[in-house]
Amino acid sequence: MKIYKNKNYNNNQFRKKNTKTLRSLIKTPVNQNYMIWGKHALEAAISNKNRKIIIIYHTPEMTDWVYQNLKNKKRLNIKLIEVDRKSLDENSMSSPNQGVLAEVEPINWISIEECVNQMTGNVCLVLLDQLTNPQNIGSILRTANAFNVAGVVVTKNNTPTENGLMARAAAGAIETMPLIRITNLSRTIEYLKNMIFCNWFRKNGSENIKNCSGNLRTALVLGSENLGLRRLTREKISVSAKIPIAVQTESLNVSNAAAIALYVIQN
Template sequence: MKNSDQSDFIIGRHPVVSALRGKQEINKVFLQNGIKKDEKSISEIIKLAKQKRLVISVVPKQKLDLLSDNQNHQGVVLSVSPYNYASLEDIFENAKKREEAPFFLILDNIEDPHNLGSIIRTADASGVNGVIIPKHRAVGITSTVAKTSAGAIERVPVVRVTNLINTVKYLKENGVWIFGTDMNGTDYRKWDGKGASAIVIGNEGKGISPLLKKNVDQMLTIPMVGELQSLNASVAASLLMYQGYSSRHPL
């Protein structure tokens, strides 16, 4: 979903149900002509749409293909208002409401919307209080991100900032320790994430930018024995988020 003055679209049954249950402003529901309305997911979509008094338009598959840019829409598309990004204050408040130390994720120029969607989905599962992304040279919340997140963007606040370095300094001033990821660092399995923490995940190809790396309190590394000494950004983020979860919820 684009942060612009124009509508964007949420596609796929699970993301649509999550959006209809959430608080985002929705303009219209599009259903594919001939779809079985007695199917559980479709009947739930119709029920939720009627509860919100939304307009439901039954349209040909070609129309949905056009709206979804030929992605797998599963016969349903929502027209929504631009994504409402959260503020840094919002994610601190999110942690306060849960009565837990802040646990944030900072994404340094992630470019692949599928990676961002997967990361947000895992952030929801592992109890992350908020995800921070930069405004420039990085993917924002798009329909692909929304679909890949399987509805998690309705539950995990995403903050979009102009300057990641200034944001890191602000977090530090508010008692948050910043942990980066690098080939050289402390084994991530030794990391205790019980305190107020933020994990920085670098760009898919370049890693964490040099200036941002200078502002990190501690570097964590993920040991590997294979020939490829790197992991997909979403996989690396998942391992670190669950180490944080393990610290906070020990067996």
């Protein structure tokens, strides 16, 4: 086992010859810190200067890869611990980790007011009404990033905080797409209306999504996986939109619906 700061690190200096089982060395994150895993997620985190990385755990064969990424981004002050594959597998929720795992702090994103003030032209926000599945939120972050959405807004209560499953599903987008937490969604919708936003949602609506214009500032509001939109949220919506689907299909996953809706808005 080796624990080190890689201040004077080179490709071969810290290679481990006899890796032991070091499960006890991978400590449970404290406070709101959490683990991310996988090369894509870690590479994106290293590239994000706003992301504080506490420690990186890696297998011996990933030594060079970790070093090169840290060196390229001039982040050679991050603590590294070399561990075995079993240790990583037991701390990445049975998800493929590619030999790398890192403890990180959550990103302190901007407020909804700051986000709106920075917007120019006709842009889109995505508002999520108490989604509970972190992987769905991560997938929506990835889609929002692909369609140049200004930010994804979630409620502070009844919504998962940043976590490893969310980061994994986001495939790096959690580092670049603002995840904005608000206290009251209905009040936020009212605020956006006053800022000349058109608000609409996608489930059980009366308007075909094809007829919804994307030539405005748009707030796409999506309901939770099981309950959909809450009553107060529905009452604040300007346009109720639906996605026509085959009769034999009951519904779409919320992340799939978000992708379709954002494509329509952008086109």
